[in-house]
Amino acid sequence: MSDEPVSSAQGAPVGFESDIKPLFRESDRTAMSRAFDLWSYDDVVAHGQAIAGRLKDGSMPCDGAWPSGQVSLFERWLEQGAAG
Numbered sequence: 001m002s003d004e005p006v007s008s009a010q011g012a013p014v015g016f017e018s019d020i021k022p023l024f025r026e027s028d029r030t031a032m033s034r035a036f037d038l039w040s041y042d043d044v045v046a047h048g049q050a051i052a053g054r055l056k057d058g059s060m061p062c063d064g065a066w067p068s069g070q071v072s073l074f075e076r077w078l079e080q081g082a083a084g
Contacts, residue, residue, distance in 0.1 A: 014077040
């Protein structure tokens, strides 16, 4: 995987359905299902800062850290107001 952000333009708005949800694999969703649903906009917004922290420190997902571009995309989504 590339370290470049998934979104095509650095300043472009980032959306949950189009940009963030596809980053979470079914195995990620299953692993976190006891706490919250990674495919649920409401759940990811509610836990966004905690998720960002875990992504940034590499402890999530549990089978290996995301490339920095994906972490940056998630953080940018939060900074832009976590659009659906």
